Amino acid sequence: MGSRKKQKQSQQSPLPSQYQFFPRTTAPPVPNRRSPPGVSDYPPPRQLFQDSHARTEAASAHLPQPSPPPPPQPRRSETSAARNGPSSSEAQDSASTERPEAVNPTLSDGFLRQINELISQPNRGRDIPILSPNFEPGTTWFGRDKGKLTRRISKTFRKKFDAAYYSWTVVPRDKQETIFIEFAKTHTWSQIHTGLVQEKFESICQLRMKDMVSICRRSRKQPNWIHDTLWEEMTAYWDTPAAEKKSETASVARLSERNGLGPHKHNTGQKSFQQIEYEMVEELGRPVSLGEVYIKTHTKKDGTYVDLKAEQVAEIYKKNKEAKLTALEAENSQSSDGASNDRQLSIEEDTEIFLLSTFTDERGHYYGIGSLQQTLVNGKRKYSEVSSSAFLDMNKQLEEAHRKIEEQAASNAAQATTIAEQGATIAEQGVTIAEQAKQINEFGVVKKFLSATDHRFDQFVSTNSTT
Structure with missing residues (x-):
């Protein structure tokens, strides 16, 4: 009787095969490794393991390949390092793309929560500026406000200048975030743009603090935003041999001869090249090329150039442009229909000629275009909303x-x-x-x-x- 029950249980097991148990004395059967598991043997992988990149070769033979997952986000330290790199120092007031890429904020959880609470308040944009890289009516953005945001940011960190901050990089991280909170109290934006606003904010802080502290160091005139005790501490540091040697090294690098043509000069003042381009578009009512922006920013009021290097680049640019126009005229004169078909250079063609006429540094940055360098990808403008007549x-x-x-x-x-x-x-x-x-x-x-x-x-x- 007992043997019949055992045979009946072994024949009609209610559990699937993967849940069959064996006595400790009996070795489990070795699976056939050549036969791949069926799709039904596993739960849907993209539901349980969305970030997993592991896919067995056998399963891939039966299932369509999924689209690759998004690249992992950089760590906070990596983002900060990239943000403080040499290329980010040229980003003052630069406008974003027409469809700006999402930038993750690097704020700590507490400060990010405060920012979200501020910008989520109802009717918040009624009495304060609204920031948007998409340029909706009634909004403003960096590089399109004639320097108002830069001046506001400078005023904000001057009020919080309560320690020996010789540059933005020596400001403690929690202090940087506190200054950003103060800026957020007087401006608002969509939550999806917090990372981009933070990036622009810190870029401006880095440049403006460097300029302002350098002016104080050279002039030794105490500004009203540095109190007496702090001023004594900072001047004492500037007089140390180590600080003087560092300043001398930076000065030599800044004033060094560049191919015998001297240091780079321009006449933009506090305005970014992006702001200059935007003002030219508004004034002329048409798109402008990088060459036109270059001539505008490197020519004095009397029509002369700011230095020899600027003059040399301008002359090469004009000659190359004339050669291109002459070639176009020759092509038009050989047309069989005999009709007048004079063609002017497009903005893209004019910009391409300028980029071939100017110099590049060891990092591949083009001489004479300032923050507009960020609008280039492989020598092409990656967006043109600032110079778009449409x-x-x-x-x-x-x-x-x-x-x-x-x-x-x-x-x-x-x-x-x-x-x-x-x-x-x-x-x-x-x-x-x-x-x-x-x-x-x-x-x-x-x-x-x-x-x-x-x-x-x-x-x-x-x-x-x-x-």
């Missing part, structure tokens, strides 16, 4: 639409006021008519009374009535 036309159309909407709203409000006044007048007239009807009714009653009580009343009425 963008300007769209802005003008939006402004015109807003103006018409405001005029219509004002007209509607005036009409509503007129209708309300007319309604009030009609109501007053109705009240007057009602009072008059009441008085007439009362006079009728009096007439009936006098007619009934005094016969002389009817005689008086008939004598004095007029026909």
Whole structure:
């Protein structure tokens, strides 16, 4: 009887094969490694292990290959290092792309939570500037505000200058985040742009603090944002041999001869090259090339160039441009139809000629374009919304639409006021008519009374009535 039960259990096991258990004395069967497991033997891998890159060769033979997962995000230390690198120092006031890539904020959890609470407040953009790299109507962005954001950021970290901060890199991280919080109290943006705003903010802080502290070190004039005790500490450090040697080394590198043509100069002042380009587009009402921006930023008011190197690049650029135009004229003159077909250089062609005419440094950065270097990928402009006439036309159309909407709203409000006044007048007239009807009714009653009580009343009425 007992043997029959055992045979019945062995024949009808309610569990799948992977859940069969064997006595400790019996070795489990060796699986056939040549036969791959079926798809149903495993849960869907992308649901349970979304970040896993492991895929067995056998499973890949039966399943379609999934799209590769996104690359891992850099660590905070790596992002900070990249942000403080040499290339990021040229990013002051540079505008973003038309579709900016997402940038993850590197704020600590506590500060990031504070930022999100600030920018998530309802009606927050009613009284403070709204930042957006997409340039929606009513928003502003770095490089498109004539330096207002740069001045505001400089004012913010001057108020928090309470230690010997010789550069932005020596400011403690929690202090940097505190200054960013202060900036967020007076500006707002969409939460998805927090990382990009932080990147622009810290880039400006790095440049402006370096410039401001360097001016103080050279002039030895105490500014009002550095208190007396801190000023004594900083001047004492600047007078040490180590600090003087470091300053001398930096000065030699900055003023060193570059191919015998001297250091790089330009006349942009506090404005970024991006801001200069945007102002030129607004002024001319058309796109501009990098060569045009270069001539604008390296020419004095009297028409001369700021230095020999700027003049040399400009002359090479003009010659190459003339050669290209001459070649185009020759092609047009050989056309078989004989029609006039003069063609001017496009913005892309003009920019390409300039980039071939200027110098590059050891990092591949083009001489003479400043923060516009960030708009280049392999020698091509990766976006052109700043120099796009279509963008300007769209802005003008939006402004015109807003103006018409405001005029219509004002007209509607005036009409509503007129209708309300007319309604009030009609109501007053109705009240007057009602009072008059009441008085007439009362006079009728009096007439009936006098007619009934005094016969002389009817005689008086008939004598004095007029026909």
